[in-house]
Structure formats: C-alpha cells, structure tokens
Amino acid sequence: MSEVILTLNAGSSSLKFAVFEFDTTQTTASISGKITGIGRAPEFSARVGDGADLEKGILNHINTASSHEDIIALLLAWLKQHLEDRPLIAIGHRVVHGGSFFAAPTRITDDVLNKLETLNPLAPLHQPHNLAAIRAVSKWHPEVPQFACFDTGFHQTQDRVASLFALPRSLSDEGIVRYGFHGLSYEYIASVLPHHLGQQADARVIVAHLGNGASMCAMKNRQSVATSMGFTALDGLMMGRRCGTLDPGVVLYLMQSKGMTVSQVEALLYRQSGLLGVSGISNHMQVLQDSDDPHAREAIELYAFRAASVLAGLATAIGGLDALVFTAGIGENSALMRHLICDRLAWMGLCLDSEANDENATTISSSHSTVTVLKLPTNEEAVVAKACRSIVANRPIQK
Incomplete structure (x- = not known):
C-alpha cells in the first residue's frame, strides 16, 4: 500500500x-x-x-x-x-x-x-x-x-554584504539582517529553469514572484545572489496590502507627529497600504484592471514603476540580465502588468511579444529581445514534498 x-x-x-x-x-x-x-x-x-x-x-x-x-x-x-x-x-x-x-x-x-x-x-x-x-x-x-x-532558506547562498543593513554591527550580529522570502517558490523555479532555458539557466536570471505578497530574486547558477525582501516580508516591492520599501522617517513621523501606536503603524503598513491603500478600492489586481477609477490606474502604474525600479537594481547584483521569469498570481495572470514592467525596462533589452504575452504563453519575449522573458507557474508544495521525501528516506536533499 x-x-x-x-x-x-x-x-x-x-x-x-x-x-x-x-x-x-x-x-x-x-x-x-x-x-x-x-x-x-x-x-x-x-x-x-x-x-x-x-x-x-x-x-x-x-x-x-x-x-x-x-x-x-x-x-x-x-x-x-x-x-x-x-x-x-x-x-x-x-x-x-x-x-x-x-x-x-x-x-x-x-x-x-x-x-x-x-x-x-x-x-x-x-x-x-x-x-x-x-x-x-x-x-x-x-x-x-x-x-x-x-521561505528564508533559499537565500542563505547570498554574500554577507548582500544581507547587511547599514546599522551598527552589534545589531547585525544579533540577527537584524536581510533574510529574504518566497524561497520555496524560487527554489521550484530554479529547479525547472534548465527545461526552459538550457545552459542559460545558470546565467543571470531574475525571478519576479508577483502576488498579493511580492518579491524578486536575482540568481546566478540558480542560487540566490540578492533579493528585494529583507528582515521582514514588508520590505521591497509594493504589494496587495503591504507598502514595500518605505523611508523609515515616515514611521518616525507617524508615531511622533501623528501619535500612532506601534499596533496602528503595523496595521497601516501590513494591511492598509499597497494596491488597496493607493487605489482605495481593492488589493486584487484584476479588480483594479477592470475599474475605470483613476485611482485604480494610479495604483497599477505605481506597482509597475516600483517593480521595474527594483528589478533594475537587482540586475546590478548579478552584472546584467539574461532572463526574466514572472511567476505567482499577478506574474502568471496579468498580461498588463508584465507589459508595463517590461516596457519600462526596454533600455535593458527587454522586448515582449505582445501576442504571446496576451495569450499567457510560456515564452513571452520577442525574437528581438536580448533578454529571454518567461511566464512559469510556481509549485511551493512540490518543494516541501520533495524535502519530506528526502528526510524520511534519510538521503540528501537534491536541489
């Protein structure tokens, strides 16, 4: 049995x-x-x-x-x-x-x-x-x-410099460093890249895990070199309800001048910001895309602007870009968001095939693009199951 x-x-x-x-x-x-x-x-x-x-x-x-x-x-x-x-x-x-x-x-x-x-x-x-x-x-x-x-495990391959904040060394030694998240998703995508990219799988790849929670990971040799999230899952990209990267002075201002408590600030940054906060309508990308409200469009544009900016920054960590992979709910299902992000990165050589993108094909870059652009489903559950099999069978976990 x-x-x-x-x-x-x-x-x-x-x-x-x-x-x-x-x-x-x-x-x-x-x-x-x-x-x-x-x-x-x-x-x-x-x-x-x-x-x-x-x-x-x-x-x-x-x-x-x-x-x-x-x-x-x-x-x-x-x-x-x-x-x-x-x-x-x-x-x-x-x-x-x-x-x-x-x-x-x-x-x-x-x-x-x-x-x-x-x-x-x-x-x-x-x-x-x-x-x-x-x-x-x-x-x-x-x-x-x-x-x-x-989710933090995949990013352990990063150099120490990539994990540090510019804080006193004593705080870094206590563990206040960048950990990164969505690691199970990135591990799965890394495992299937050879099937889609061949030898290019080990080149300079950025994976964009775009969903209600969102982050990006820059890889070389299918290992994490840098990522957008840091100490908590609040950092980096704009998300469904989370603000992403924020001037820390805003938090000080909210507490000192607006009299907000820690709990109120936490609720604001984790649950009331992002797509929901900017649009005032919803944290769901499809709802915003279907809306005629100008605030919905502004939220979409801000999401794309922030994503493109972060992606360009991550490319510096790996010395350029050979392939970009979109995954997770928004990454897999929003042709509009993929278009808006890549359009802002045309200067890097990204060029989408509009028809392939609209049809949600696997390869969505055009023949003129110097960067291969893919849309791949992720499978975090398969990564967890694989790890369980290896531990129960008392054998090394194969990446």
Whole structure:
C-alpha cells in the first residue's frame, strides 16, 4: 500500500493543502485544494491530479468562529476518507521565517516550535498561522512526523554584504539582517529553469514572484545572489496590502507627529497600504484592471514603476540580465502588468511579444529581445514534498 505526504500552507484566513505519493519523484499532487474564508464563511475545494473537481462547496456546519484547529480536524477527517487507508508518512509545512535558527528543512519538535514562535513579530501575517497549523496537527495526529520548510532558506547562498543593513554591527550580529522570502517558490523555479532555458539557466536570471505578497530574486547558477525582501516580508516591492520599501522617517513621523501606536503603524503598513491603500478600492489586481477609477490606474502604474525600479537594481547584483521569469498570481495572470514592467525596462533589452504575452504563453519575449522573458507557474508544495521525501528516506536533499 503506497504511503503519502501531506503539505500544508496556512494563512490567516486560508489553508492550502496537497497530497503527494511518497515513492515517486512526481511534482504533481494526487489531491490538492484549499479552505478559504476561515473565520468568516469557510469554503472548501479539492481536485485530483488531472485538475478535475473532487469537492467544492460552503462548509455550512463550520461556524464563523472556527479556528485553525477546527479546520485542520475537518481536513484530516476528509483526507482519511479519500486516501483509502493509505498511510500518511509525513506532513510538511511552509513556514515563512526561519530567522538565524534554521535554513534547511527541519523536523518539528517543541524546541523548534518555541524558537519559531519568537519570529512571529517579523512575519505577523504568516508565521503565527503557520505555527497554529503545526500545533493543530500535533493535537490530532501526534504520531505523524512534521517538517518545516522555510521561505528564508533559499537565500542563505547570498554574500554577507548582500544581507547587511547599514546599522551598527552589534545589531547585525544579533540577527537584524536581510533574510529574504518566497524561497520555496524560487527554489521550484530554479529547479525547472534548465527545461526552459538550457545552459542559460545558470546565467543571470531574475525571478519576479508577483502576488498579493511580492518579491524578486536575482540568481546566478540558480542560487540566490540578492533579493528585494529583507528582515521582514514588508520590505521591497509594493504589494496587495503591504507598502514595500518605505523611508523609515515616515514611521518616525507617524508615531511622533501623528501619535500612532506601534499596533496602528503595523496595521497601516501590513494591511492598509499597497494596491488597496493607493487605489482605495481593492488589493486584487484584476479588480483594479477592470475599474475605470483613476485611482485604480494610479495604483497599477505605481506597482509597475516600483517593480521595474527594483528589478533594475537587482540586475546590478548579478552584472546584467539574461532572463526574466514572472511567476505567482499577478506574474502568471496579468498580461498588463508584465507589459508595463517590461516596457519600462526596454533600455535593458527587454522586448515582449505582445501576442504571446496576451495569450499567457510560456515564452513571452520577442525574437528581438536580448533578454529571454518567461511566464512559469510556481509549485511551493512540490518543494516541501520533495524535502519530506528526502528526510524520511534519510538521503540528501537534491536541489
């Protein structure tokens, strides 16, 4: 009877899951899905490997006050019915911040959990919910080993200079440095680049992970050289609700002159800014693209301006640019945003094939472009499953 691995990616109001066969190298999940609207009106959807719907609907029997513990219990019970008694050999979690404690995938113990909990303030939108899912699984299935895979881990290849802030050395030594995020996404894209770029995969590549959370990573030899996010997932690009890079003097002004508390500033920067704050309409790119409101267009233009500026800066870290990869929700689905960003970077040799871009093709650069431009789906769950397989089988994790 074949064994399976479950991967979980828990957010504040959603839980994504995927089931992978243990004895295989396949990156496609046999079952995947998500529960959205946690704390409001939970909805459940699941599909099998070929994309066919397995289940979809509103969870009327789950009340609006349901916690991650309740949702995990529901999911595990549902999976037990659909796994046909196939044993669950491991559960892997996406954990956003490993801090200076963890880089490689790690088996979760009480000590590991306690250390990860100290990082909650550095990723308040993600870390507490990642850990809540781990604790919930421990309650319902304490016998199943759990593993944490860190978004910060991929960036450990960066030179020390790339990780430093211009702060007193004592603070850097305490761990106030640039960690970078979205590492599981970048690791997956790095693993598939040879299939799309051949030998150019090891050249100068920038991957743009553009979604509600967004960042970019400059790579050489498919390793991280520099990235846009830093100490927290608030840094870098403009995002759905997050401001991205901000003059630190703004924070001082808000607290000293506007009398805002730490909690109020945190809410402003993490939840009320970005596309939502600038547009005053929505944090969803498609909603803004469909709007006639000039504030929506301004938010779109600012997003593109900031993204192009950051991308150009990252190119200096790798001495130029041979390939650009768009991925994640906006990167994969917004032809307009890809066009606006690349149009601002025409001076670097980027030239899109408008028809290919509009059709969401894989290669969207024109024959005249000196930079290859790709649009690739990411698969963080496959990276987590691969790490679990390697650890359980007691073999090195292959990149």
